[in-house]
Amino acid sequence: MKIYIDGKYCGEKNAKISVFDHGLLYGDGIFEGIRAYHGRVFKLKEHIDRLFYSAKAILLDIPMSHAELMRAVVETCRENNIRDGYIRLLVTRGAGTLGLNPNRCKDPSVIIIADHIQLYPPELYEKGMEIVTVATTRNLHSALNPAIKSLNYLNNVLAKIEANNAGCEEAIMLNAEGFVAECTGDNIFIVKAGQLMTPPLSAGALYGITRGVVMDLARAEGVSVAEPNLTRYDLFNAEECFLTGTGAELIPVVKIDGRVIGAGKPGPLTRTLVDKYRALTKSSGEPIYE
Ligand code: PMP
DSSP, rough: OEETTTTEEEGGOOOOOOOOOOHHOOOOEEEEEEETTTTTTHHHHHHHHHHHHHHHHHOOOOOOOOOHHHHHHHHHHHHOOSSEEEEEEEEEEEOOOSSSGGGGOOOOEEEEEEEEOOOOOOEEEEEEEEEOSSSSOOOTSSSSOOOBBBBBOOOHHHHHHHHHHHHHHHHHEOTTTTTTEEEESSEEEEEETEEEOOOGGGGOOOOOOHHHHHHHHHHHHTEEEEOOOOHHHHHHHHHEEEETTTTEEEEEEEETTTOOOTTHHHHHHHHHHHHHHHHHHHHHHHHSSS
């Protein structure tokens, strides 16, 4: 595997960064998880846009332009002969001193890893998954804004540990007011009375790129989409539920906190959207090979 670090490619064993990098010392940095399908990078522009928004929010100067980053991602896929894969793009604050002052870090580092991912066991996509609500709440907007895709994912890691302890693969995180925010690495959707609903971004959800794609696909099917505040009660009484994420794609949910959702199997709108999403990944994206 060839890993891109600051304009150079390194073998896996030599792909190293400084122990003084504030990405390591403080989680001071940002990242994106991107997918390649059939020799094309899916929604690359949207991911790079979001990376720049995260950078702006933490006052991090990415040392490359939007176009240069897009080219570097595509090139890293090419160097690794990736047709279908998962790309992790990170920008760290760079090496500094042991104090947390980011001004001591002069050179942010750009790292791109192009590999493969299997987030959840394949059978869960057929049967649907069981998830639980966990005690760890989503960060406040006034603390670490959940819209920033930062390298400090401990809030989500803690929630994931709670999910695993409960024998589940994913966890629902509420915000400080008790409304549903999202899952540890996925956005959440429900279907009720034929309408598709997902928590608003103001509830503490990430501006999910898959979330946006799925909302567009649903509207194109004539399904109305709403973003109301949702409680656990709304989830329990939903007809269908599914999660979205670049890694997860669309995964049906059939049980939440011991309550069976709908008919206890992936619902019809979920199945339709899964098919539409797969079709889109086959037909769009930034070409890796000319
Ligand atoms: N929420 C969180 C907390 C995430 O980390 C992610 C990305 N894994 C998502 C939602 C889904 O976002 P996207 O569809 O852009 O991958």
